[in-house]
Amino acid sequence: MGLCGWEGWVSMPDVKHFDADAVLEAVVRIFWRQGVTGTGIQDVVDVTGLSRSSLYATFGGKRRLYLAALERYTEQRSAPSLERLAEDERGLPGVTDFFLSLVDARCSGEHARWGCMISNAHVGAENADADIRAVLERQNDKLRKAMYASLAVARSKGQLNPGVDLEASAEFLALLAHGVNLRSRCGADASELRQGVTAAVAAITAPHGGAGCLRGT
Amino acid sequence: MGLCGWEGWVSMPDVKHFDADAVLEAVVRIFWRQGVTGTGIQDVVDVTGLSRSSLYATFGGKRRLYLAALERYTEQRSAPSLERLAEDERGLPGVTDFFLSLVDARCSGEHARWGCMISNAHVGAENADADIRAVLERQNDKLRKAMYASLAVARSKGQLNPGVDLEASAEFLALLAHGVNLRSRCGADASELRQGVTAAVAAITAPHGGAGCLRGT
């Protein structure tokens, strides 16, 4: 913005007096918890500690601010676990781990009952914005593709029930993740959620050593 | 309110000039679409056609108004399909029908892309209210119990995979329904959602005549 290199010389009389990254993280947290309509600029001012003018000079406005926070969330919070899932070489155990750690993250620790910022954005008025909706759609694609990758590994390892459709099951597991995120906002028991996701993974598991196929007892 | 029968006589000079039920239905629709934080009293005035004073005299305030709308939604929109599911005697076909008609209702027709008012309320700031949260929890219980009932029928008919846990699977299908509701708000394809829910039901289906269990070809 200031150092656009006009013709050789440029002055830099002052620098930002705050850590823009730390500020954005605080913004993520409040939008994550309260949503965009539930959060006022004053709230953002309060949690970041900087002034309205600095906020607007740096980010531009509520819409741009939320968009920046949403992108940061996807990169820092969502993408890592999705990549871990997509690159997991274990198959179904990777899927199970994904869901169990999801339940943990949603029900305990610092962000308990906050849900997922992506899932939350599906419901709020923010989904009317095309740019925001594009982020949500892109992230949902990532989730589904990560699920598909792990399911494909599971198939190659013979962990999957023969009748399981990879594409459709990836979709259904993605929907399940959204359901977990949503229910966690209302204080759902972690054990209940664990039961649910465990049952879902068990349902697509091949009837080898696990449950199922026991006939006499 | 007016006819509390003091001492034999009571006056009734005027009656309400509007259909309270029709008004509440309009309130349901706007809260359903926009949520509680996204809807102003002015919006309610606009869609109902009556004035602020009548609104407050009849319902009491925004909180009470939303609560009344939420209860009406559960009775008129949610409960019927849940009861149909719970009393369905077909087993898994009943579950499939529930999900397919859910997808239809969420993706087409008058209320397309509105999601479910119950699911939506999980995300909004309204879930901080104890009374509202009680409604959400009660309704989620109904959903899970209805699923359980249909799964129990399915088991008795031998439609279920032997390893399927009724309780846990009811939970997982309830989560799936929330996922469908949530994704529909972002414009998810009906065909995608149908694929997902179909795969979920297929996963718990016994390997009889359907998919699965085909060994040679």
Place this chain on the structure above:
DNA sequence: GCTATCTTGAACCGATCGTTCCGAGATTTG
């Protein structure tokens, strides 16, 4: 120190928030 640039807090803008109040008009009873 001087100057240029950026940061920042405070004030202000029009609009909207949820809520309250009152007068005018409608309606039922005697």
Place this chain on the structure above:
DNA sequence: CAAATCTCGGAACGATCGGTTCAAGATAGC
């Protein structure tokens, strides 16, 4: 018709909304 009572439209309440402006303070290079 007259009296009593309720309804309801509209104005107005104070507070907060998102957004802008501006002068004073801080910081850099000269």
